[in-house]
Each structure stands twice: as structure tokens, then as C-alpha cells.
Amino acid sequence: GQNIDQPTEMTATEGAIVQINCTYQTSGFNGLFWYQQHAGEAPTFLSYNVLDGLEEKGRFSSFLSRSKGYSYLLLKELQMKDSASYLCAVRDSNYQLIWGAGTKLIIKP
Amino acid sequence: DAMVIQNPRYQVTQFGKPVTLSCSQTLNHNVMYWYQQKSSQAPKLLFHYYDKDFNNEADTPDNFQSRRPNTSFCFLDIRSPGLGDAAMYLCATSRHTGTGNEKLFFGSGTQLSVL
Numbered sequence: 334g335q336n337i338d339q340p341t342e343m344t345a346t347e348g349a350i351v352q353i354n355c356t357y358q359t360s361g362f363n364g365l366f367w368y369q370q371h372a373g374e375a376p377t378f379l380s381y382n383v384l385d386g387l388e389e390k391g392r393f394s395s396f397l398s399r400s401k402g403y404s405y406l407l408l409k410e411l412q413m414k415d416s417a418s419y420l421c422a423v424r425d426s427n428y429q430l431i432w433g434a435g436t437k438l439i440i441k442p
Numbered sequence: 443d444a445m446v447i448q449n450p451r452y453q454v455t456q457f458g459k460p461v462t463l464s465c466s467q468t469l470n471h472n473v474m475y476w477y478q479q480k481s482s483q484a485p486k487l488l489f490h491y492y493d494k495d496f497n498n499e500a501d502t503p504d505n506f507q508s509r510r511p512n513t514s515f516c517f518l519d520i521r522s523p524g525l526g527d528a529a530m531y532l533c534a535t536s537r538h539t540g541t542g543n544e545k546l547f548f549g550s551g552t553q554l555s556v557l
């Protein structure tokens with residue numbers, strides 16, 4: 334079966350750095366997405382990786398290793414508004430999106 | 443400037459009473475999706491439309507139906523809601539390119555409660 338694993342919950346301090354990991358086992362690979370979802374709201378797109386390496390976008394960066402079936406989302410200079418769930422999703426060989434359950438990130442002052 | 447609009451934001455229905463959720467888009471995307479998401483769980487794809495072609499997920503209950511009368515609008519009909527159908531229902535759109543990098547644009551969701 335296809336599977337996406339993420340930690341259920343993480344806690345970090347305002348101003349710090351946090352890394353949210355995602356591992357996947359899917360039937361083929363056509364890219365990996367990270368979405369941010371605030372409580373009670375819809376997911377919003379953060380990043381897309383299809384090649385190995387690090388993609389930086391402001392305070393947020395996303396890394397991919399296809400050989401290891403692994404990605405992480407790195408958030409720097411954490412702000413209180415970054416408190417949200419972060420969803421990892423992989424597009425498989427049939428172009429279906431396989432979603433993780435998300436990592437709830439709690440930011441403390 | 444909302445691009446994917448869902449109505450209503452909150453919907454309360456009674457056990458067994460049919461309910462319809464609506465979604466509209468101004469992006470002119472050819473693919474529209476309906477997801478069900480329960481608290482702290484991954485979004486679960488119910489069905490999607492590629493233009494007018496309807497694609498039902500194998501494990502979507504018959505209780506859930508959908509209509510897409512035109513490019514801009516899509517509806518989710520729950521014929522006889524049960525307590526287990528209480529969830530956030532997310533509509534999303536994308537432009538199919540066949541390259542894998544098609545990101546989904548989500549509406550704000552409809553939170554359905556079943557009493």
C-alpha cells in the first residue's frame with residue numbers, strides 16, 4: 334500500500350528553527366508537495382519538489398531525497414502565525430495525490 | 443479575490459436529511475475535487491472531475507454524489523447523512539498539465555455537522 338508518515342505534533346519556540354520530516358512509500362513518484370493548514374481552514378500551497386535537493390522560499394525551505402523516500406520542511410525565524418498543521422503529499426505514478434495526516438506545529442512564545 | 447468559493451462555511455443537518463454543498467471557481471481550472479477531512483486526519487478524496495469526466499474513488503460511499511453542471515460550479519450531495527459524515531468538506535481545483543507539479547487551490551471548506 335501507499336503510505337506517508339509525518340510526526341503527529343511538534344512544539345517549537347518563537348524565533349527558532351524547526352524541521353518537519355516526511356517519509357513516503359508510493360507507487361512511483363511525480364513530485365512532493367507541502368501545504369499549510371490553519372485550524373478550521375483550507376490547506377494552502379507552500380512548496381513543490383520533484384528533484385533532489387533544497388528549495389528555499391523565504392523563511393520556508395523544502396528538501397527532497399528520492400532515493401531515501403524522504404523530505405523535510407524547514408521553517409526559520411518562527412512566528413506565532415506559523416502555528417498550523419503542515420501536510421505532506423506525494424503525487425504517484427498515476428498522478429494521484431497521496432496525503433499525510435499532517436504535523437501539528439505549536440509555537441510557544 | 444476569492445478564487446475557489448465554498449458555501450456555506452458551516453452547515454448543520456439532521457440525520458438522514460439530504461444536504462448539498464456547493465463550490466465555485468474563477469480560475470477556469472479543468473479539474474475539480476471533493477475531499478472529506480476529519481480532525482487530525484489526511485484529506486480523503488471522494489471524487490474528482492476532469493472536465494466533465496467524473497471519477498469516483500472506489501471507497502466513496504454511494505451516499506455521496508456529485509454534479510458539475512459547468513466549468514465553474516461543482517456540487518456535493520449527501521443523500522442520507524449519518525453521524526459519521528460530520529467532517530470538513532474541501533473543494534479544490536487544478537489545471538491539468540500532465541507534469542505532476544499541478545498544485546491544488548482549495549476553497550475555505552464547509553464544516554458539516556449532523557445532529
